[in-house]
Amino acid sequence: MSETSETVSTPPSASRECPQHEADVIVVGAGPSGATTAYHLAQAGLDVLVLEKTAFPREKVCGDGLTPRAVKQLTSMGVSFEDKGWIRNHGLRIIGGGVRLELPWPELAEYPGFGLVRTRYDFDEILIGRAVEAGARLLERTNVTEPVIDPRSNRIVGVRAKNADGERVSYRAPLVVAADGNSSRLSVAMGIRKRDDRPMGVAVRTYFTSPRHDDDYLESWLELWDSSGGKDVLLPGYGWVFGVGDGTSNVGLGILNSTASFQDVDYRNLLRRWTSSMPEEWGFTEDNQRGRIRGAALPMGFNRTPHYSRGLLLVGDAGGMVNPFNGEGIAYAMEAGHIAADVIVQARSRPTRQARERTLLGYPRILRDTYGGYYTLGRYFVKMIGxxxxxxxxxxxxxxxxxxxxxxxxxxxxxxxxxxxxxxxxxxxxxxxxxxxx
Incomplete structure (x- = not known):
């Protein structure tokens, strides 16, 4: 008997349910982690329901740069890079200490030899489109408000949400994937909170019309100087300039919480001061700015655990999966989504409830084995650059x-x-x- 048949403590009149609101797996959030999870689940033949609080296309704060790790995941989803809007890059250009160094991506069998840039305005839409083509069902403008908990098993068996019409609706599934970002209201409601012993960062960015828009290297500036206090202070973090290929460059900075100055920094003003020092011919001026400066948190090094609990799996920013070394989140969000999907598929093939649960409990272990030691090194690195x-x-x-x-x-x-x-x-x-x- 399906676990979705368990009784829940929800008054019949509290929300509306129908067969279309039931699934094998519910994925909350249609960003890179949620879309990748949904794609691989649907490819395996599962009925997947994706609930997204916004509508596509939508803007997200990001550097828009994709390393070969992310390109590998995109390839596995059948995404074509020949369409308009993708710009390839050959490696990383590092600037700091008076040195300018271009480092090509390493030639490896495991990963492609190129990276990409694609604005997040439609990047996520492309990914969730692949999931829908594979068979996943997507509901936009559906804001998940809380989990549905079975009082007998204390497991999540669905979620409650407000749909596009403002109605309260319940959706049911024996497994739920939290791909709802850094704040992850669903994880918090399940008692899974952030860890204070993990690094945290802030990224701010904007776009400028610039002749550098077709740069075929990702550019990283290792020194961020703040002179607002009357003296030059070197802050932990880095700046970037990524050509988007559409006439604009994504220009931003990331700062880590490894020093006491983290809380006092005005990130937007720092970005303005930093870009004002750039060569005039690059066009990083207020007149050329396209859109306002926007910021977002960078949850790093598994800053929310456990990644599986009582029927809920965490992927992407919900599980704090940003790489502490470089602030990259998309590749790890997609990889975790792929891993989560594989674990779910394997768990559903087990004959008993106990065997299924043992398989699901293996998800955090796989993540630790894959990234745990590397992320620990990253935490040491964050302290050093502070x-x-x-x-x-x-x-x-x-x-x-x-x-x-x-x-x-x-x-x-x-x-x-x-x-x-x-x-x-x-x-x-x-x-x-x-x-x-x-």
Whole structure:
């Protein structure tokens, strides 16, 4: 008998239900993690219902840059990069300490040798479109307000939401995936809260009409100087300039909470001051700005756990899966969505409730085995770059060393061969395995 048949403590008149509101799995949120989860579940033949509080297309705060890790996931979903709107990049350009260094993406069998840029305005829509084509059902303007808990098992068996007409509606499924972003109201309602021992960042960005719009390298500035207090202060974080290919550049900065100054920084003013120091011919001026400066939190290093509890799986920002080394979130959101889908499919094939639950409890373990040690290294890295003296030393003596910087690129972007790699790969993989996956 399906677990959706369990009794829930919901008055019959409290919300409207119908067969179309039942599914094998409900995915809350249609961003990269939710869309990827839904796609792979639908590909496996499951009935998947995706509930998205907004409507597509929609704007999201992001750098719009995609590393080869993300490109691999897009390829596995059958996304075509030949359509208008995609711009390829060959690697990372690093600027700092008076040094300008271009580092091509490493040539690996595990990942493609190129990255991409695509504005989030329609990127998420492309992904959820692939999920719908695979068979997933999407309901837009459906704002999930709370979980439905079975009082006997204390498990989630659905969600309550307000639909596009403002009606209260219940949706039922034996498993629910929280892909509802950093705040993840669903996770909080299930008692899964953020961890204070994990790094957190803030990213702010805007767009400028610029001749640099077709740059084929992602550009990262390692030094962010704040002079607002009367003296130059080097802040933990980085700036970026990513050509979008449509006549504009995505220009932004990310700052980490590894220093006491984190809470006091006016990020938008800092971005304005930083861009005003750029060469005039780049066009990063107020007259050329397209859209306002927008900001978003960067939940890093598994800052919300456990990633599975009582029928709820967390993916993407809901589970704090942003890479602490470089602030990349999309690749890990998509990878986690793929992993979650595989676990769910395997769990549903088990003959007993106990066996299904054992399989689902393996999801956090797979995440720890895959990312835990690497994210621990990332937390150490965040603490190190929070030290201004270390950053000054690193940029002055590290950037001029091409071999060291190639190693650093592999480390920060997490681009290594899992086996049969070169010496750099073996060192990075070894360190990740030795680090505790706490």
């Amino acid at each position: 030290n201004p003296d270390f950053m000054k030393y690193a940029t002055k003596y590290g950037l001029p060393q091409p071999l060291l910087m190639r190693f650093t690129l592999k480390l920060l972007a997490n681009l290594t061969e899992p086996s049969h790699g070169d010496a750099m790969d073996r060192v990075i993989n070894g360190l990740s395995k030795m680090a505790p996956a706490a």
